[in-house]
Amino acid sequence: xxxxxxxxxxxxxxxxxxxxxxxxxxxxxxxxxxxxxxxxxxxxxxxxxxxxxxxxxxxxxxxxxxxxxxxxxxxxxxxxxxxxxxxxxxxxxxxxxxxxxxxxxxxxxxxxxxxxxxxxxxxxxxxxxxxxxxxxxxxxxxxxxxxxxxxxxxxxxxxxxxxxxxxxxxxxxxxxxxxxxxxxxxxxxxxxxxxxxxxxxxxxxxxxxxxxxxxxxxxxxxxxxxxxxxxxxxxxxxxxxxxxxxxxxxxxxxxxxxxxxxxxxxxxxxxxxxxxxxxxxxxxxxxxxxxxxxxxxxxxxxxxxx
Amino acid sequence: xxxxxxxxxxxxxxxxxxxxxxxxxxxxxxxxxxxxxxxxxxxxxxxxxxxxxxxxxxxxxxxxxxxxxxxxxxxxxxxxxxxxxxxxxxxxxxxxxxxxxxxxxxxxxxxxxxxxxxxxxxxxxxxxxxxxxxxxxxxxxxxxxxxxxxxxxxxxxxxxxxxxxxxxxxxxxxxxxxxxxxxxxxxxxxxxxxxxxxxxxxxxxxxxxxxxxxxxxxxxxxxxxxxxxxxxxxxxxxxxxxxxxxxxxxxxxxxxxxxxxxxxxxxxxxxxxxxxxxxxxxxxxxxxxxxxxxxxxxxxxxxxxx
Numbered sequence: 001x002x003x004x005x006x007x008x009x010x011x012x013x014x015x016x017x018x019x020x021x022x023x024x025x026x027x028x029x030x031x032x033x034x035x036x037x038x039x040x041x042x043x044x045x046x047x048x049x050x051x052x053x054x055x056x057x058x059x060x061x062x063x064x065x066x067x068x069x070x071x072x073x074x075x076x077x078x079x080x081x082x083x084x085x086x087x088x089x090x091x092x093x094x095x096x097x098x099x100x101x102x103x104x105x106x107x108x109x110x111x112x113x114x115x116x117x118x119x120x121x122x123x124x125x126x127x128x129x130x131x132x133x134x135x136x137x138x139x140x141x142x143x144x145x146x147x148x149x150x151x152x153x154x155x156x157x158x159x160x161x162x163x164x165x166x167x168x169x170x171x172x173x174x175x176x177x178x179x180x181x182x183x184x185x186x187x188x189x190x191x192x193x194x195x196x197x198x199x200x201x202x203x204x205x206x207x208x209x210x211x212x213x214x215x216x217x218x219x220x221x222x223x224x225x226x227x228x229x230x231x232x233x234x235x236x237x238x239x240x241x242x243x244x245x246x247x248x249x250x251x252x253x254x255x256x257x258x259x260x261x262x263x264x265x266x267x268x269x270x271x272x273x274x275x276x277x278x279x280x281x282x283x284x285x286x287x288x289x290x291x292x293x294x295x296x297x298x299x300x301x302x303x304x305x306x
Numbered sequence: 307x308x309x310x311x312x313x314x315x316x317x318x319x320x321x322x323x324x325x326x327x328x329x330x331x332x333x334x335x336x337x338x339x340x341x342x343x344x345x346x347x348x349x350x351x352x353x354x355x356x357x358x359x360x361x362x363x364x365x366x367x368x369x370x371x372x373x374x375x376x377x378x379x380x381x382x383x384x385x386x387x388x389x390x391x392x393x394x395x396x397x398x399x400x401x402x403x404x405x406x407x408x409x410x411x412x413x414x415x416x417x418x419x420x421x422x423x424x425x426x427x428x429x430x431x432x433x434x435x436x437x438x439x440x441x442x443x444x445x446x447x448x449x450x451x452x453x454x455x456x457x458x459x460x461x462x463x464x465x466x467x468x469x470x471x472x473x474x475x476x477x478x479x480x481x482x483x484x485x486x487x488x489x490x491x492x493x494x495x496x497x498x499x500x501x502x503x504x505x506x507x508x509x510x511x512x513x514x515x516x517x518x519x520x521x522x523x524x525x526x527x528x529x530x531x532x533x534x535x536x537x538x539x540x541x542x543x544x545x546x547x548x549x550x551x552x553x554x555x556x557x558x559x560x561x562x563x564x565x566x567x568x569x570x571x572x573x574x575x576x577x578x579x580x581x582x583x584x585x586x587x588x589x590x591x592x593x594x595x596x597x598x599x600x601x602x603x604x605x606x607x608x609x610x611x612x
Contacts (some may be wrong), residue, residue, distance in 0.1 A: 037602050053602065100345040192446050246588050271577070271600045278580045281587035285568040295579045296343050296359065298604045
């Protein structure tokens with residue numbers, strides 16, 4: 001295994017057609033040095049979220065190949081789904097994992113963005129740590145009004161892309177590329193079809209409306225299931241542990257008399273996030289990750305100890 | 307790292323004198339191929355619990371060395387402590403971890419037991435999967451009445467040791483050696499000094515008195531802290547998950563109006579046991595251990611995938 005490791009979580013605007021999702025995922029599965037750790041789609045989101053771990057080189061090659069497939073099959077003019085999006089290849093975040101600084105990840109995102117634009121002709125926006133304009137740190141600013149609004153407003157200077165001309169790709173829209181810290185994607189499904197409840201709970205829990213400082217969240221409908229969902233990113237799970245998010249949502253849900261049906265962890269999660277929450281619920285004092293046998297084996301295999 | 311791995315959790319009857327505990331632990335720390343994963347002592351138990359992982363060969367060498375140290379410093383005639391015990395080196399269980407069958411671990415326990423007796427002169431009992439008499443599968447049968455009773459009763463045929471003459475070592479007593487499945491040691495501390503409460507709760511939760519089938523447990527006093535403890539071994543954490551044990555104890559504690567102050571995981575725990583309980587408390591649907599990044603890295607490093 002190479003020493004330098006990144007995580008990459010590309011999001012594609014296709015969550016319904018299984019054959020196309022498999023074709024998108026194929027390069028990730030087959031490229032040596034790029035490990036496909038997880039991929040899952042949501043019909044209501046109409047979105048495919050892929051989790052990759054590997055060396056920066058192979059991951060970039062696989063991304064270009066997968067994007068070509070996605071672009072050839074996804075038409076943003078026809079795309080509908082509950083999750084905000086601006087393009088067929090909607091977001092590509094790079095996350096430093098091992099022997100890689102955030103600065104190196106920012107470099108990687110920006111150089112990949114240029115190459116991606118040259119290959120595909122799709123305009124690129126840089127976000128989070130890779131943002132070239134301070135307001136674009138926030139993904140929600142770049143995606144404001146989604147594909148439909150961006151198509152009209154891209155000619156406005158404040159919405160110009162960072163790479164490419166101020167014009168969307170006719171079918172694939174735009175792509176947002178960035179570097180960021182590891183985040184935990186955590187969704188809570190609620191037993192009601194009233195999307196207002198999910199939106200109000202999202203407001204109570206997310207930082208932008210005064211909730212927990214490191215939580216982003218939206219409320220959306222899972223129409224095919226007749227449910228609603230609070231869909232969140234926990235940007236710093238050490239400062240805003242999962243259990244606190246969970247209990248805050250349970251508390252707010254009681255206000256509406258709505259049950260929490262189930263939750264989902266989307267993609268990858270660091271062991272520490274799970275251990276923290278298990279320790280909270282079971283009141284485990286002084287629990288050391290090194291007591292978890294697999295974590296100790298990993299350290300041994302990585303050669304940190306005899 | 308060798309392919310064949312075992313866990314070994316020797317328990318020594320010394321939990322108060324720091325210098326002696328360090329001397330006991332030194333061979334585990336220094337023997338190549340034997341990794342000292344955890345060691346912790348409890349003053350009230352007056353007991354040291356060590357967790358080792360490694361290849362069978364080096365672990366046996368380190369055990370013999372550490373036992374020599376323990377035997378030279380611990381006098382069972384003077385030993386007092388809240389935890390049942392019959393010897394200075396009280397229990398040595400071998401646990402198959404990787405590329406090792408239970409049968410091989412039983413062989414290992416029995417051959418180690420013979421060698422240990424030859425080296426130390428201490429009589430040996432085999433327990434759990436390594437038991438030579440069916441009733442000795444249960445450690446509690448071998449330890450009935452503890453050191454003090456065994457000293458008198460060892461001459462009775464039904465209490466004869468499996469290796470050695472029917473006579474305790476004058477200062478180090480006897481040693482119980484065995485092979486068993488991985489168990490989770492889980493203690494719950496309760497906010498009362500009434501040991502009866504801990505004993506009643508232990509009865510409610512353990513299999514021998516009609517509780518959960520794969521839980522062993524006793525109630526004991528933590529005198530120095532003015533608390534009591536339900537001290538448990540969860541013998542099969544898949545069938546009796548931690549959260550169920552935890553909630554059963556919380557439920558019983560309410561009956562006595564006694565708070566659960568904190569819990570402890572003693573020694574090692576498999577990742578799956580933590581993930582199961584975290585999933586329960588946070589209602590995580592379809593949570594896959596492979597979503598935990600460190601567990602995926604471990605699999606990658608072990609060469610199970612590219």
